[in-house]
Amino acid sequence: AQTVTQSQPEMSVQEAETVTLSCTYDTSENNYYLFWYKQPPSRQMILVIRQEAYKQQNATENRFSVNFQKAAKSFSLKISDSQLGDTAMYFCAPSGGANSKLTFGKGITLSVRP
Amino acid sequence: DTAVSQTPKYLVTQMGNDKSIKCEQNLGHDTMYWYKQDSKKFLKIMFSYNNKELIINETVPNRFSPKSPDKAHLNxxxxSLELGDSAVYFCASSRTWDRYSDTQYFGPGTRLTVL
Known part of the structure; x- marks a missing residue:
């Protein structure tokens, strides 16, 4: 079974600044992927970025990047040059194991201040 | 074109009623899912179907029954709706079920309110 811990329930950042959202997980799988999804007030679940667990190189998508520490089972999301549209709830989710299920963390509410 | 669509987006009903939520994906994916997001925003998988065949059935009351008429639809x-069924229900799809690398694409969600 996989477990996910997102220990920061809420975070706030000034527009244009950088913020890091933490996530730790536990899994017995050797092969898996890790995902970050965002859920803005519109409720839509949107993929932000994904990381292959067997790759050491951290994934990057424009202003979004991850810091993946496999041994520590840590998968944090860094948002650079924060924008008002980044205001959302962010969920960390590993996939793997039987039926490749996604296991979601409790989420972090991020507010970007103008 | 909407990739994963759900109807209705909002559903308000009385306890004891029976209701259905429909989901359609036009991505050509083989696998579809239902998730429940509770009032604390916790998202948990309920069911998964691959090409009309049930793959995942988490511990969900028998009152919930998924039906997949074809691989593009999962209803x-x-x-007998209960107050505790009030939640947002998300449909999602992915290319396959047995590749942990496949991204899941979500529908807009259906907010169910049971009075």
Missing amino acids: LHIN
């Missing part, structure tokens, strides 16, 4: 029928 959720709920009998």
Whole structure:
């Protein structure tokens, strides 16, 4: 079974600044992927970025990047040059194991201040 | 074109009623899912179907019954609705079920309110 811990329930950042959202997980799988999804007030679940667990190189998508520490089972999301549209709830989710299920963390509410 | 669509987006009903939520994906994916997001925003998988065949059935009351007429559609029928069923229900799809690398694409969600 996989477990996910997102220990920061809420975070706030000034527009244009950088913020890091933490996530730790536990899994017995050797092969898996890790995902970050965002859920803005519109409720839509949107993929932000994904990381292959067997790759050491951290994934990057424009202003979004991850810091993946496999041994520590840590998968944090860094948002650079924060924008008002980044205001959302962010969920960390590993996939793997039987039926490749996604296991979601409790989420972090991020507010970007103008 | 909407990749994963759900109808209705909002559903308000009385306890004891039976209701259905429909989901359709036009991505050509083989696998579809139903998730429940509770009032604390916790998202948990309920069911997964691959090409009309049930793959995942988490511990969900028998009152919930998914039906997949074809691989592009996965509907959720709920009998005898209870107050605790109030939640947002998300449909999602992915290319396959047995590749942990496949991204899941979500529908807009259906907010169910049971009075």
